[in-house]
Amino acid sequence: AQSVAQPEDQVNVAEGNPLTVKCTYSVSGNPYLFWYVQYPNRGLQFLLKYITGDNLVKGSYGFEAEFNKSQTSFHLKKPSALVSDSALYFCAVRPRNNNDMRFGAGTRLTVKP
Amino acid sequence: GAVVSQHPSRVICKSGTSVKIECRSLDFQATTMFWYRQFPKQSLMLMATSNEGSKATYEQGVEKDKFLINHASLTLSTLTVTSAHPEDSSFYICSATRDRGPNEQFFGPGTRLTVL
Numbered sequence: 001a002q003s004v005a006q007p008e009d010q011v012n013v014a015e016g017n018p019l020t021v022k023c024t025y026s027v028s029g030n031p032y033l034f035w036y037v038q039y040p041n042r043g044l045q046f047l048l049k050y051i052t053g054d055n056l057v058k059g060s061y062g063f064e065a066e067f068n069k070s071q072t073s074f075h076l077k078k079p080s081a082l083v084s085d086s087a088l089y090f091c092a093v094r095p096r097n098n099n100d101m102r103f104g105a106g107t108r109l110t111v112k113p
Numbered sequence: 114g115a116v117v118s119q120h121p122s123r124v125i126c127k128s129g130t131s132v133k134i135e136c137r138s139l140d141f142q143a144t145t146m147f148w149y150r151q152f153p154k155q156s157l158m159l160m161a162t163s164n165e166g167s168k169a170t171y172e173q174g175v176e177k178d179k180f181l182i183n184h185a186s187l188t189l190s191t192l193t194v195t196s197a198h199p200e201d202s203s204f205y206i207c208s209a210t211r212d213r214g215p216n217e218q219f220f221g222p223g224t225r226l227t228v229l
Contacts, residue, residue, distance in 0.1 A: 034217055043117075043206050043220035044157075090156065099145050099210060101218060105156045 002027040004093050006104035013081045014112055021076040021107045023091030033074040034092040034101070035065055044090060050074060061085070081111040116140055117209050119221035126197055127229055134192045134224045136207030142187035143209035147218065148180075151204040163190055197228040 003026045013019045025031065032051055036044040048059025055067045065076045074091060091104040116139040126132050136146060145164050149157040161182050163169035169182035179201075181193040190209075194201050204225050208218040 036220070041204075041223065041225065043119075043222040044208075046217045046219070049217055099147075099162060101147075101159070103157045106154075108154075 002031070002093060002095065002100075002102050004091055004102050004104040006089075006091055006107045008107050009105070010108045010110065012110045012112065015083050016080050019078050019081045019085070019109065019111070021089050021091075021109060022073070023075060023104055024071070024073045025091070025093045026072065027093050027095060027102075029096060030069075031093045031095050033065075033067060034094070035059065035063070035074075035076050036090045036092060036103075038088040038090065038106075047076070047089075081109075083111045083113050085109060086111045115211060115219045117143075117207065117219045117221040119205075119207055119224050121224060122222060123225045123227075125227045125229065128198055129196055132194045132197055132226060134194075134205055134207075134226075136190045136192070136209070136221050138188045138209045138211075138219070141209075141211050143190075143211065144187070145210045146184060146190040147208045147210075148182060148190070148192050149206045149208065151206060151223075153204075157206060160192075194226065197226070199228045202226055202228045 005024045034049045035047040038044050047063050048057050050057050050067045058064045063078050088106050090106050094101040118137045120135045148160045151157050160175045161169040161171045163182050163184040165184050165187045184190045204223050206223045208220045
């Protein structure tokens, strides 16, 4: 069975500092990997995805994620956090042979001024 | 491009009534649409997957007769919560994929259902 783990319920960083939101997965084969962000009472917004190729993926709003096959991780990063980055972040995985996307439990990021 | 809308954004109903939520892909044809349920401070739980013109595939534990899904066209899917009860109160989110490639799902803004 496929699963996605976001080990941290909450991440707090100061504005201007780098941020990392962790994600590990357990899916057979080489899945597609995604990060989404959710603001209060809103749907999810796509940030970035990993399909193949370069392990460092750049996405929206200055976010990037690093795919590590040996550690089955796909951590989300940003070099300098903004207060407006405060939101709920979801990691998701999807097998290559179907549309069955599974989400992690979410990590609430709080960036303090 | 790739905008998904949901209507209504918020609905309050009495226990025992049925509520219909619409999900539309506004500027693309959606090969597949998904319905999720999200409880407060929790992740999204996939309820069902639907393809246009065919029956929805429900996840284990989701009652088909309770949550009726109709995917009438390539741009519209509806979720009807039948005989709603307070425990059905939740945030319902739909999403759609544009084609069969490795593309992201495009999410609607969600519908907040409150059953009194």
